[in-house]
Structures are given as C-alpha cells and as structure tokens.
Amino acid sequence: MSTELKPGETDKLWTISNIITLVRICLVPVFVVALITPWPTWFSIAGVSSTTKSLIAALIFILISCTDWLDGYLARSRGEVTNFGKFMDPLADKILVCAALLALVELRVLPSWPVLIILAREFIVSGIRMVAADKGVVIAASWYGKAKTVTQIIAIVLFIVKDSILPVTSPNPFDNPLYVLSWLVMVVALALTIISMMDYFAKARHLLGFTTSKERALQREGNAKSESNEEIARRIIESASEKGATIGCAESLTGGLIAGALTAIPGSSQVVHGAIVSYVNDIKHRELGVDAEVLKTEGAVCEAVARQMAEGARKNLDVDIAVAVTGIAGPGGEEPGKPVGTVWAAVSTQNSCEAMCFHFEGNREEVRNATVREALRMIEGALSTSFA
Numbered sequence: 001m002s003t004e005l006k007p008g009e010t011d012k013l014w015t016i017s018n019i020i021t022l023v024r025i026c027l028v029p030v031f032v033v034a035l036i037t038p039w040p041t042w043f044s045i046a047g048v049s050s051t052t053k054s055l056i057a058a059l060i061f062i063l064i065s066c067t068d069w070l071d072g073y074l075a076r077s078r079g080e081v082t083n084f085g086k087f088m089d090p091l092a093d094k095i096l097v098c099a100a101l102l103a104l105v106e107l108r109v110l111p112s113w114p115v116l117i118i119l120a121r122e123f124i125v126s127g128i129r130m131v132a133a134d135k136g137v138v139i140a141a142s143w144y145g146k147a148k149t150v151t152q153i154i155a156i157v158l159f160i161v162k163d164s165i166l167p168v169t170s171p172n173p174f175d176n177p178l179y180v181l182s183w184l185v186m187v188v189a190l191a192l193t194i195i196s197m198m199d200y201f202a203k204a205r206h207l208l209g210f211t212t213s214k215e216r217a218l219q220r221e222g223n224a225k226s227e228s229n230e231e232i233a234r235r236i237i238e239s240a241s242e243k244g245a246t247i248g249c250a251e252s253l254t255g256g257l258i259a260g261a262l263t264a265i266p267g268s269s270q271v272v273h274g275a276i277v278s279y280v281n282d283i284k285h286r287e288l289g290v291d292a293e294v295l296k297t298e299g300a301v302c303e304a305v306a307r308q309m310a311e312g313a314r315k316n317l318d319v320d321i322a323v324a325v326t327g328i329a330g331p332g333g334e335e336p337g338k339p340v341g342t343v344w345a346a347v348s349t350q351n352s353c354e355a356m357c358f359h360f361e362g363n364r365e366e367v368r369n370a371t372v373r374e375a376l377r378m379i380e381g382a383l384s385t386s387f388a
Helices: 016-036 050-077 083-106 112-134 143-165 177-203 213-223 229-243 257-263 281-288 292-298 303-316 364-386
Strands: 247-251 272-277 321-327 342-348 353-359
Touching: 016 050, 016 083, 050 083, 050 143, 083 112, 083 143, 112 177, 143 177, 229 257, 229 364, 247 257, 247 303, 257 272, 257 364, 272 281, 272 303, 281 292, 281 303, 292 303, 303 321, 303 342, 303 353, 321 364, 342 364, 353 364
Parallel strands: 247 272, 247 321
Antiparallel strands: 321 342, 342 353
C-alpha cells in the first residue's frame, strides 16, 4: 500500500491541532466538576451563587466547544491534517456532548430519553462506519450531522443556564419562555439527530444489503467479466440510435477512455455529444459545477462528486444520459478509507441520478479498464430503464 500523503496532510503526530484536541478531552472533567459539584464550598469561595456556578459551567462548555472549530481550522490552514486528528476530533466532540447530557440527567434538569436517542444514534452511526471502513469505503458527514452538533450544543447551554437565569415559578413550566426555548431547540436537535442517522443508512444501504433491484442487477452485470468493452459499447450505440437518445461523459481517472470506447463504434456521431475530462478539482468545479466545499471536505472520490459530475455533464453537454467516474487508479493516491481501486460512478438522466461505488483490483491499467466497463454498463442500464 502506498504511504503517500495527500496535499495538506502530515505524518507528524504532535501538531498544535492535535494538542488542542487532547486538551479539549482533558477539560471535559473540569466542565463536569464545575457543573455538578459544590466546588465553591470545597474551596471556601464566598459569593459564588448557584446562578454564577451554572454560568461558569456554561462558559467552560462553550469555550471547550469552540476549540473544535479552532483545531480543525489550524489543521487545514497549517497543512497538519493527520489520521490521529481525524480519529480523535469527532471522538472528543462525542465525549463532551455525552458528558454534558449525562451531567444534566444527574442534576435532574433533563430527562433520560433525549440522551438515549442521542447515544443510540452515535452507536448506530459508529457501527455503520465500521462496516464501511471494513469494505474500504468512507461515508462523509452531511450538513445534517453538522447542524445536529450545533443545535445539541445550543440546547445543552440553554438547559445548563435556564433554571439559574429564569427559574420556574409557575406550576405550569410552559409559562417560562426560557424553558420553552430550551425544549424547542432540543426537539430540533433530536430531529436532526434522527435525520442524520437515516442519512448514514441511506448512504450505506449498498453496504448493508438494502439495495434496489436495479442496483443489484447492475452489480450482477458488473461481476460478469467475459464481455469486452467494445461489445457493450456497440450495444449502447445501437440501442441509443434506435431510441433517439444522446450520451455524454464526465471523466476523471479514465481521462477520456469511456468516450473513446463509445466513439470507436461506427455511427456513434449520431449518439455521443462529447465528454469533459475533469482530471483536476478546479475543472470539476468550473466546468461541471461540482460544489467546491464538497471537494474540499469530502475529496474528489465520493458519491456527491460523482453525482454532481454526471448531472453537470448532462446539462452542459445537452444530452439525455451522462455518465461520470471519479476514483483512484494508482499506483499512488490512496486515502484513508479509500484504497487504490476505489471508484465512484454515477449516471444521470432527466428523471434520476444513480451512483455506485466499486473497488477494483489490479494495476493502473486494469483499474481504468474496469471503470470503463462499469460506466458502459451503467449507461446501458439507464438506456433500458429510462428509454424503455
């Protein structure tokens, strides 16, 4: 396996961002002590009321939470992204949130059922990630997960301070606006918690066995290695000509090989409009409309990029069907969770956009040829289903 580092990564362990992450974990017990213990009495500090104590605990929690943004920013800006940091950073966030929730349950400020929902989500998502990692697939977090984290933090802060700033004096707690606000934010956080979990299920459905009949058919076809690319391409050109369908391509690792296979067939000029070889991220963004933030956070080899490449090619080339491929052909370029041979392919039609992840064995040429074969099969599948 290659040990080459991606741009912006380092093999150093004790980077400033990793140190901040470890400090964040070490400060979690400080926050818990500040929140649930009578520390003013222990240290004989006069004048520290329960209100002040809660505000101090909330301030510590906010400061610890802010270090999450700080270590991520420093790692990216200083080119010090490490595997250790990728592992510890999300773990530190979960430790902080879980500690805060359990402390609130201990203080009887928060019932246990919201905590059970949040913890169950974390266990389930961790299990899905383990299954994906075992198969060499990285499942990137969506904006649902990021929004979930932010709303959870806001809800926790509100529950820490609500009884101190505005105590419940009425028999009906809903007369207290801060009580109502705290629960509204918590409900939003719980909804995002469940939605983000379902998003992981959706992204990993092919790994967990929850695939559609169309995806299973495509996968079975992909296992058949006897047909040559020329035979598949010939069927595509004949079928597309009969149905009046037009085809385009967006290619990264194959560098135009898919278009080459199609245009090698006589009569392809009536069917194939063209191809966009987007070998670098800048071209993916500028010519195909791939989201720059997705390229930055998830990398070029992921489901979202493949889908956006396919849809961008279909629109820009003005075709009925567009196929896109992005992957790692080797011998170098592997990433954590994305070994050499990892390929995402997508096919876009007017009514749908399907994406699949493949893991090919072999050298660079074999990976590229296998990618061409699967891309051609996806085009053929789209012709049979969308132009029946």
